[in-house]
Amino acid sequence: QSVLTQPPSVSAAPGQKVTISCSGSSSNIGNNYVSWYQQLPGTAPKLLIYDNNKRPSGIPDRFSGSKSGTSATLGITGLRTGDEADYYCGTWDSTLSAEVFGGGTKLTVL
Amino acid sequence: EVQLVQSGAEVKKPGESLRISCKGSGYSFTTYWISWVRQMPGKGLEWMGTIDPSDSYTNYSPSFQGHVTISADKSISTAYLQWSSLKASDTAMYYCARRLMVTPERRWFDPWGQGTLVTVSS
Numbered sequence: 001q002s003v004l005t006q007p008p009s010v011s012a013a014p015g016q017k018v019t020i021s022c023s024g025s026s027s028n029i030g031n032n033y034v035s036w037y038q039q040l041p042g043t044a045p046k047l048l049i050y051d052n053n054k055r056p057s058g059i060p061d062r063f064s065g066s067k068s069g070t071s072a073t074l075g076i077t078g079l080r081t082g083d084e085a086d087y088y089c090g091t092w093d094s095t096l097s098a099e100v101f102g103g104g105t106k107l108t109v110l
Numbered sequence: 111e112v113q114l115v116q117s118g119a120e121v122k123k124p125g126e127s128l129r130i131s132c133k134g135s136g137y138s139f140t141t142y143w144i145s146w147v148r149q150m151p152g153k154g155l156e157w158m159g160t161i162d163p164s165d166s167y168t169n170y171s172p173s174f175q176g177h178v179t180i181s182a183d184k185s186i187s188t189a190y191l192q193w194s195s196l197k198a199s200d201t202a203m204y205y206c207a208r209r210l211m212v213t214p215e216r217r218w219f220d221p222w223g224q225g226t227l228v229t230v231s232s
Contacts, residue, residue, distance in 0.1 A: 001160060025130065028150075031215065032215045033216045033217070033218075035218035037155075039218070044223065044225050045147075046221075047203075047219065047220035047222075050210075051216055051218070058221065086154075090218070092168075092215065092217055097159060097169075099157035099217075100157065101155040101156070101157065102154070103154045104154040104155070
């Protein structure tokens with residue numbers, strides 16, 4: 001059971017938009033910044049979003065992040081088959097004194 | 111280019127010891143902490159612990175405290191994850207990742223190593 005809750009899977013057609021939610025509590029998302037990671041099949045995770053909504057150099061603006069209260073959301077527009085991957089949210093949990101991740105969401109581009 | 115390169119896949123028997131490595135390059139190794147993350151087959155990411163390579167201060171997840179040891183040798187820009195007695199349940203992919211922290215509330219992992227697959231089987 002992960003500290004952060006994500007839907008197990010989401011799907012959408014190429015060119016469409018999808019959102020992935022990440023729900024937590026005041027001890028984690030509520031008082032800390034959220035990052036998102038993309039894990040393509042058979043590869044290591046890669047930083048997609050940091051500080052709730054910032055994109056590292058090289059990440060296209062099709063990817064966006066937001067946070068409200070104790071929840072965060074990753075948005076992906078203009079979906080491509082190459083976006084099929086597992087997506088994880090992460091943050092610090094002040095009560096557990098631990099880095100925590102969501103359980104991951106598998107994105108399928110139909 | 112900032113990168114973390116991990117040691118190769120390992121196949122071990124239960125009860126054996128193991129140390130895997132993570133070598134940083136392209137940045138000042140002692141400026142950023144290194145974390146280890148476990149991913150069991152078909153499962154999600156689990157943070158195991160973090161080390162400050164400048165003084166080898168470590169912070170472990172309660173779930174892994176006492177089961178693994180994280181260390182670093184700053185002279186060769188390398189962090190390690192080791193087990194003294196492996197179990198079948200340690201079979202997983204292990205990733206190292208550089209932890210960036212602007213403030214305690216603002217932290218993230220970038221980049222990640224390519225992963226080391228550890229298989230423990232009799």
